[in-house]
Amino acid sequence: xxxxxxxxxxxxxxxxxxxxxxxxxxxxxxxxxxxxxxxxxxxxxxxxxxxxxxxxxxxxxxxxxxxxxxxxxxxxxxxxxxxxxxxxxxxxxxxxxxxxxxxxxxx
Numbered sequence: 001x002x003x004x005x006x007x008x009x010x011x012x013x014x015x016x017x018x019x020x021x022x023x024x025x026x027x028x029x030x031x032x033x034x035x036x037x038x039x040x041x042x043x044x045x046x047x048x049x050x051x052x053x054x055x056x057x058x059x060x061x062x063x064x065x066x067x068x069x070x071x072x073x074x075x076x077x078x079x080x081x082x083x084x085x086x087x088x089x090x091x092x093x094x095x096x097x098x099x100x101x102x103x104x105x106x107x
Contacts, residue, residue, distance in 0.1 A: 004055035005104075011048030012068025017041025019073050023081060045069075060103050067100040 018038040025034025045065075053061045074093055077083030 001055050004052045007048045008052035008056060008061055008064055009068065011045050011052055012065050013072065014041045014045035014048060015065060015069030016072035016076060018045065019069075020076055023077075056107070060107050063103050064100050067096050067103075071096055071100075 018041040021034045021036070021038030021041055023034070024037060025031045027034070049061060049065050052065075071093060074083070074089070078085045
């Protein structure tokens with residue numbers, strides 16, 4: 001069961017990679033590279049989610065996977081792309097993280 005949670009975390013981290021790849025693909029001369037990053041991350045994220053779901057309930061795994069992806073993508077956007085970081089957006093992030101923790105605790 002321990003490996004399933006590791007697989008789920010890895011899947012969530014790769015979930016951050018595909019929107020990042022799509023963002024990179026919008027830069028001049030980086031379209032092919034960015035799309036390659038996005039597609040690779042999608043495939044790896046899906047593969048690790050598949051492995052995690054062998055032992056973690058589907059609803060729990062999916063919620064945590066998307067939560068890690070949403071949290072990480074928000075943080076990357078703020079840190080590297082100048083995405084807005086208002087108080088309400090940080091509150092929303094806190095609520096997502098709280099939901100992830102509650103799913104883990106409830107499992």
